[in-house]
Amino acid sequence: MQVALEPFLRAHAAQQGWGIADALSPIAPHDNPGRLYEFYRSTNEHQVENEVRNALKYNNNSRLAPKEAAAWTEIFVGYWRAIGEILRAEEASNQGRLRDRQLVDVYEAWKELTNQIVRQISNGNLPPWSLICMYHTANYLRMFAIKADEQLAKVKSNVAFSSGFQDDIVSTVARNEKLEETARILNKMFSLCLGDRNPDMGSSRKWGTYYMANLQFKTYFKLKNISLSRNIVRTIAVQTDLPPFEQFPTAHRVTYKYYVGVIAFLQEDYSKAETCLTEAWDHCLPESTRNQELILTYLIPCRLITKHNIPSQTLLSSYPHLQRIFGPLVTCIKSGDLSGFDNALAAAEDEFVKRRIYLTLERGRDIALRNLLRKVFLAGGYEELKEGQTEANRVRKTRIPLAHFATAFRMGTGGEGSGQSLEDDEVECMLANMIYKGLMKGYISREYQMVVLNKKGAFPGTGV
Amino acid sequence: MSAQGTSTSTTKAAASDNKNGEPATEQKPAAPLEEDDEFEDFPLEDWPEEESQLPGGNAHLWEESWDDDDTNEEFAVQLREELKKLQK
Incomplete structure (x- = not known):
């Protein structure tokens, strides 16, 4: 145990939050793939608490105040149990005999750990730079919840299948039970960060606000609950005491x-x-x-x-x-x-x-249409030069027969598989729409069956 | 991986070597996360402004939606032909 907690104690002495987050990771580091296994095997359910407590107490790296030592002890015991579930699930999965609710067990164990960290942070038992381990734990909780829900959905649909239910009946049952629960935990963490009243910004939990907001977004998007995401944006927007955004x-x-x-x-x-x-x-x-x-x-x-x-x-x-x-x-x-x-x-x-x-x-189709109509305008060419006019200030023909647009439109939609053919009235309607939307400037003269375009800026923003 | 500015704020620490952590336990079925529009975790927590720039900068990323007029002659000819057919 002493050896297993060595990296944590080193990170703690150096006040490196990310080092602590590493020590509480559910994934073994690349350079030490056996880390989780060794850590788990180093003790057992009966002795884990004592061994962690002693390892934290008698070490040469970092002096922990009793309250903080007690907090980390609880956290590492929770971590040890979660690792046990993870390793059992991994082994079962490798042997192709994963139990029905095994990934749920992993999730539940990780949830215990997460809640423990939240509790210790909100009680002020941990140093402020350890906030980063809360982020990481929360992020993993989300991933474990997704896996657990996937497994639950699979199990449910198997059951339903064998008892002859239709798929859509199953899907009405809460499918994202664990992820929804995670969303609530994340929300608690978000409030914990946002609501920190500590006036010293250097050690404020407010620095976690956007990170936690992001985890909530990811979760709500997965749950297809966009309106809850909007609430977060609104909550943050009315905060007056957050540090400036650029400093995050x-x-x-x-x-x-x-x-x-x-x-x-x-x-x-x-x-x-x-x-x-x-x-x-x-x-x-x-x-x-x-x-x-x-x-x-x-x-x-x-x-x-x-x-x-x-x-x-x-x-x-x-x-x-x-x-x-x-x-x-x-x-x-x-x-x-x-x-x-x-x-x-x-x-x-x-x-x-x-x-x-x-x-x-x-809606981009309007732009394509605008470009087609614009081509008709350009193809119309210029008015004859009047006296005193030069090539440079000649004007384009702005009176264009409806028939020209109708023809161009049929050329534009005449391709294979379109099956579209428009009546002249419909073409007129479409042109009216383009004028209404401001993509084309001018008016339609029904009497003469002509479109009269503005001399300046017939197609705004396109140079003509 | 470097740890930048671990001193002042609690968050200004570089992330660990957590590579967008798919938990090792459940790597068997390809994660469907790729499928949706979830933003990936960055491998770093913070990086300076000047490292955000894409090579080549932001120039020439967008252009006008309309075609410049070089193909217009061809279209004009085609349109005139179609109109001629119409008049017959």
Whole structure:
């Protein structure tokens, strides 16, 4: 036991929170794959508490006050029990005979440990720099809860299957029991951080606020409960005594901005979403490409709406997956290819729906249409030069027959598999819509069957 | 892995060598977490502003959604042909 607690005591003496988090990790370090096993085997249920207590008491590294020593003793006993469950589950899984509720046992044991840490921190028994071990433990709790729920769902559906129930009956039973419980524990931790009244910011738990908020976001997203995520954003927004945002660690800030951005996106507040996601993008760690990809997944549809911008080839080429799903769409928007756009949207529909960006992307069709109509305008050419006019200030023809737009539209949708053909009235309606949305400036003269476009800025923001 | 600024604030410590910790116990079935849009844990807790920049910076990431007009001639010809057909 003395040996097993050596790394903890060293980290404690150096006041390194992450070292303590390592000592309480459910995963053995790469350079010592047998660590968990050795630690577990070094004692037994009857002696663990005494042995931990003694090891903490009689060591040459760190002097622990009695109250703190008692706190760590309880924590390490909880850790030892959790490791026991983890190792048993691992062994059973390797031998292919995992019991029905074995992963639930792992979760429950880890939950005990987590609660123990929360209790000791809220009682003020642990030094402030040990807060980081609470984060890590909470993060693992979330993962164990997900695994436990997966196992429970599997067991339930097996039972239901053998007793002849339908799948959808099973799914109405609480499926995420453990993760929901975890959400409540995380919420407690969040309040513990946010509500710290310690006036000394150097040792305040407030530094954990964004980290805990992020864990809650991850959990609520998994539970598909976005409104609870919004509550967190609101709670933080009204705090007046948090340290300045820029002073929090970059990892906390980038993650937070990503989630706040996605939440704004889902509420169709695209300008806020753009601001947050851009901030996350700007500060993201360059080697974390998966996270960059996630940011762009929302930033691309966002900018399409707010700025009518599309990602460049340079940008997409760095992310093969995004290239595959957005590439064709972007090409079709640019060329005003409506059938192509519809096909590209349909081709990646599953992915888009899963990411909740389908409806936003669908609005990109207006941009594709705008580009097609713009082409008709450009193809119309210029008015004859009048006296005194030069090539430089000549004007484009702004009176364009409806028939031209109708024809272009049929060309644009005439491709294979479109099956669309529009009546002239419908084309007119569509043009009216474009004018209404501000994508095209002008009016329709029904009498002459003409569209009369503005001489200046017929298609705002596109240079003509 | 380095520990940056462990002194002042409780959070300014580099993360451990926790590699986005999928618990070792349940590595058998491929984790479905990849599937959803969960933001991954960063391997570091903090990094300086200047290390956030992507190589190449933020220039040329976005472009206008409309095509520049070089293909327009072709389209104009095509459109005129279609219109001619219409008039017949």
